[in-house]
Structures are given as C-alpha cells and as structure tokens.
Amino acid sequence: MTSMEKRLQKELQALTKDPPAGVIVNTESVSQNMSEWIVDLYGAPGSLYDGEKFQLSFKFSPRYPFDSPQVMFIGPNIPVHPHVYSNGHICLSILTDDWSPALSVTSVCLSIVSMLSSCQEKKRPPDNAIYVKTCSKNPKKTRWFYHDDTV
C-alpha cells in the first residue's frame, strides 16, 4: 500500500467513525476507487444554505498529501456563492497555494461549510460567465487570485 493510500485509509476511517456535522462521505464511491471520493455536504443550520444538500468531488494524486487534492462541487445543486463558479470550481486558497499536508478531507470540508456559512448574499462570482467558458476542467490548473477574505 502506498503512503497515499495508507493516509487516505486512515482519513476514511476517522471520517466514517466520527464525522463532523453536515459532512457524510459516500463510502460506496470510495470503495471502488480510493483516489476519488464523493462527500455529501449539508448547509449549516442558520446559514443561507440551511437544509441544502451539495456534493463535493475529491481527486487525489499519488503525491497526496504533499500535493493538494482536486476539489469541486458536482451534481445537480451547486451552491450559489461569490466564490463558487457554476461549474463547481471553488476559489479557496487552501486548495492550491495555502495547502498543507496537515490538512485533510475533513478540514477541507469544514472550511467549505464555513465559507458557505459566512455568505451574506447568494450570488455567483462576477466573472462567472467568462470563467466557465474558458477554464480548464481541472480547477487546480486555474491561476487563482485570492483577494476577498470577507466571505
């Protein structure tokens, strides 16, 4: 078992045994392919996304955890949020520049729930239309500029 699989195994164990509120890993998807996870995410109570269900896709390279996972929203419900594009790409610094190997699937999920919760007004990013047309399929290939820390 490679170090990446070993670590993912440990993360999966911890996440299924003691999941944080609103985060449910789809163990069926994981059992088929360890390097691609699907996680169900529920909007936090009291936030604009209360009761909404979202799906996150995680893709891990063999260099995980030294390399950040590829994380995006998938499925029919993509949250309307100033940092989430309508194709599911997320503008979040810990997913690229500020990634650290001490982060995990759980901490990324919690960061995203927290990002959703601090939203004051549901709207798409201002450059959504042009970005969705021109971007790569892999959000990690986008050159992100992290300028807005308020949401």
Place this chain on the structure above:
Amino acid sequence: MSAAASSSQGGAEGGTHPPGEEEQGESSAYYECNICLDTAKDPVVSMCGHLFCWPCLHQWLETRPNRQMCPVCKAGIGKDKVVPIYGRGCTKPQDPREKMPPRPHGQRPEPENAGGIFPGFGFGDGGFHMSFGIGAFPFGMFASTFNFNDGRPGPPPPASPQHAEEQFLSKFFIWVAVLFIFWLLIA
C-alpha cells in the same frame, strides 16, 4: 471503548503495565505524525511543538523550498529548527536528519534557461528569464563586434593579401548581419 476503560484501570497501578494493547488506543494518537497520520518514525519536533516523521517533513520542505512553514500552524520551520526525539527503546540514537540529508540546492540541475547570457542573474521566475533574454539579444551581438580585438592577433598589415581577404570577409558578414536584422524586422 473497552480498551480505554482497561487503560484507566491499569493506570491506577502506577503505569507499571507493559506496553500492550492498551497503548494502541487514544494515547498513541499523541505520537502520530501530522503528515502521514501514522506513529512518527524517526520523529522530529518543531519549535512550535508539532511532531513529524523526519522523512515526511523533509519531503514537505523539499516540495515548498521557498515557503518553509510548519504544516500545522504555519510558523517558521527548517532543517536546523527541528529537534530529533530519542526514545529509551532506541538502541542506536542517530540524528534522523543525518539519515536523509537534504540535497544542497546548488547541486540540483537548473531549469533550461538559467545558464543564459548572464548566468549571475538568478531571478528564479521563468517569465522574467524569457523577456530578459529577448531584450538582451541585440546587445550580445554588438558586444561580440566591439570586442573583436580582445586576446586575438592584431590585424594584418594593410595591402597584404590577408588584409584584403579580411576586409572582404568583414564586409560579407556585415551584409549577412544587415540582411538578418532586416529579415527579423519584416518577419
């Protein structure tokens, strides 16, 4: 749960119990590497108190050589800012940092353009290298023209056949250069 309960019972006897199954419970989580989440192998601890396997931390420091931060708390970190940990069971205490010395950066092959016209300019950024190379290109040509006499035999005396030959050659190359520059301009 049962493991934790038996651990607390055993603790009442003053911790004389041999390290057995009870130790595998929650207490061993304190000694897990923050990167591989396994019990730390060749453990080192940072100044900020975070525990890592040296191989794991070393790989991370190599991944981001210009942003050396603790993966857990983003404090400054580095090879000489971590402390190796030697447990009692360790038979041959050897500094884990010596087992896998980070390669000196100077010995690693540079990316393609780094040796360019001015090898002293290590700006590190690929985009900068490229634009600088193009900007400096004409100067390189003039420099070779102006330095013609450096360390070479002087020009042959006038009116000798060599002189005529060199005159012809120099005119020829000037025209080649002019044509080349013209071609560059219209291309």
